[in-house]
Amino acid sequence: MNLTESNLYEELRRFLQDHQVTKNETQIEQHSHDESYHKASSPDLVVFPESTDEVSAVVKVANAYKTPVVPYGLGTSLEGHVIPYQHGITIDFSQMSKVLEVREKDFLVKVQPGVTRSQLNKELKKYGLFFSVDPGADATLGGMAATNASGTTSVRYGVMRDQVRDLEVVLAEGEVIHTGNLAQKSSSGYNLNSLFVGSEGTLGCITELTLKVYGIPEHVVAARASFRSVDDAVEAVVSILQAGVPIARVELVDEPSMKQANLFSETNYKEQPTLFLEFHGNEPGLNHDVEFTKEIVKDHHCEAIYFEDDNAARNRLWEARHNLAYAYVHGNPGKKLMVTDVCVPISELAGAIKHAREQVNELNLNGGILGHVGDGNYHILLMMDMDDPEEVKKAEQLNEQIVEYALQRGGTCTGEHGVGFGKMKYQHKEHGQALQVMEKIKLALDQREILNPYKLVHQKRNSL
């Protein structure tokens, strides 16, 4: 069939209501970008399905017309995942945002993809439960599964992939499948859960998620520890992990980032390289862990450690940490955010961060370093003037050097943000022949290449 925008619209209107299909300019603009520096590109249409059946019907039409389909949560992605470079239909999941079922006894919850993590946690609190993955942004759970998001708590509870028990997915021809089941473990068939988590909409659209949740810990203590140098802070983290302390969060914030945090969050934390820590457990066990950690950080020249065990101070601390990206954006009006996202084996972390700082200084860029150092994952936050081609070039050069360094040491080009458009160019270098396996899978499941094309993996890579 030949696509004309008007007959595509009419096809969709056969089963969607007027307010569910739009070409409204504001909506088109809103769905043309994410939170990154990547170039915007507009969808032809945005649809707002309210059920799996409607998503399936949309995808069937798209397949018939060979029109690209891009699933969209809240647009908080950082590598251009939701930008429709081939135009077509953007499926906005904001009208599928119900918490469908809380299975308290099974520590499971069933949600629609448009539910955000804070919405879910508000609901779960009633049951004494919480959802662990915490990427900072209040992203949708569909989006978080699509990119295999993680964040501050993954050192203890794992990443998004570890929480997904089952997904309902609409495939390229509109078929609806389930990728898992409700049992805690299974060796039945290929593990489709983990294949679809992190597939960034290139294999199907997630329409329902069953996720693992946890009991709110009996006791929680948070702490801030200031160090003379980033090196000391990182070495302290390595020692804490070595010692087997089951730390729940351990975040590094460097000196420039502490300044941004104080400015934005109106805190008055010491402006030194800082670890933000959190401990979960029963009281006696946790006290033991805390004492042990105090000794370890002292061995690494920690200059001061403050504990916050009341809720309000703890929330303030984590809010300051979470708002850091926004603090940078807010403090640099007109500029665009680029965030590097490599992850290295923990034994390589101190060297990697040192190398990163040297590169930032050498290129005369202005960037803060922070990260989920317990996982070996760190970010450089750069605010770029997109009208200054020199600055953009230097920032891209930095990103390349950082990735190259990580790959040479057994690391990955993206620890948690995903590939999207921005990390596609590193896929061959990172995966070698395995990239062909990914391409074969993509082609087997999406023969007409309508699902989020030119993202993650595609046949003509580097041709854009």
Place this chain on the structure above:
Amino acid sequence: MNLTESNLYEELRRFLQDHQVTKNETQIEQHSHDESYHKASSPDLVVFPESTDEVSAVVKVANAYKTPVVPYGLGTSLEGHVIPYQHGITIDFSQMSKVLEVREKDFLVKVQPGVTRSQLNKELKKYGLFFSVDPGADATLGGMAATNASGTTSVRYGVMRDQVRDLEVVLAEGEVIHTGNLAQKSSSGYNLNSLFVGSEGTLGCITELTLKVYGIPEHVVAARASFRSVDDAVEAVVSILQAGVPIARVELVDEPSMKQANLFSETNYKEQPTLFLEFHGNEPGLNHDVEFTKEIVKDHHCEAIYFEDDNAARNRLWEARHNLAYAYVHGNPGKKLMVTDVCVPISELAGAIKHAREQVNELNLNGGILGHVGDGNYHILLMMDMDDPEEVKKAEQLNEQIVEYALQRGGTCTGEHGVGFGKMKYQHKEHGQALQVMEKIKLALDQREILNPYKLVHQKRNSL
């Protein structure tokens, strides 16, 4: 090319030495079965490669001749995974059994597929580390990855899939890929690690594994708790999990199985439904957990709880548990072992085990129930007289009823043993349309269907 056995042999001898290719009758027989009741079938040849290059060369020959290839570890599988129903070449990995690297700081170890878990743990002990997955049998790590094995500790540390950081795999045309990297987390590309773990040799042959290991816990306590009924024991486990006690092991052994254990292991444990428990942690935290657990089991009519905190008593306890399958085999000479392996959501576990016991009694079969109840995974062990078609029929009927019950409640037909040949008939019922996705992946990666054919998934399912 047309296959004749002799030119296949000669092709292989071009790069393998005499002792690496065999048609020796004893060897052929040994590689014709696993530890289950499934019917034996002989390979044409067994090869013993010593390197990835040799495996790749073997697979290339097999592909050229369109000859089936079955990877073989130690043959401890329970669903006929390694039985070459289409004959062809069995690749025995016993000559690839080196621990290649221990990355202490990264809690990673790199091994060849023929290394067994006890061999690995012996090596790791020198570093104060241990490998967590513990399926009972001293299986090879390649085999454990191929079936996504788990066992007594997965309630705390996760299953095999959770431990695999990277695999080296030889694909159907002899290409060698890596499925992951050394970083703790990655959102780069499709997650091939989890796809190949549990693929049972149908997508490729694993030639190297990088696995997560753990620090030996500071403090360990084991316990046995006897209950009036299986129901009480199961409900106690549900309450322990609800209470958030981070239990490291919690195993149910029913009354007939306790009798078998005492007979085989020369123990004199109480012959009542029993939970075998283990706690890992720092001393004060663990004491708190133990006290809490004592209260919980008391609420569930526990009649006695014994703690073993010295190493020897603890080892005796776990040996008795691990030897249970062998105890049944040993106690029933001439009979063959059938083990059911469903896993259900924990809220359904008490009902499922009750239903299982009723079915066993109703069919007048002689079977013990035991399992990893913290995961919702339990087994019925049946010793079958394969010459008694009536008994075999009843056992198969039981298995079907058990699976049916589990599937209706969101469970899975196999929690940890895998699909192999025995669970293939349940795949359509369990996965529905998702089975077609698996079939597409299989076909995309193994076009000539040489890799462990007629296992897990195949185009003409149920045709055997």
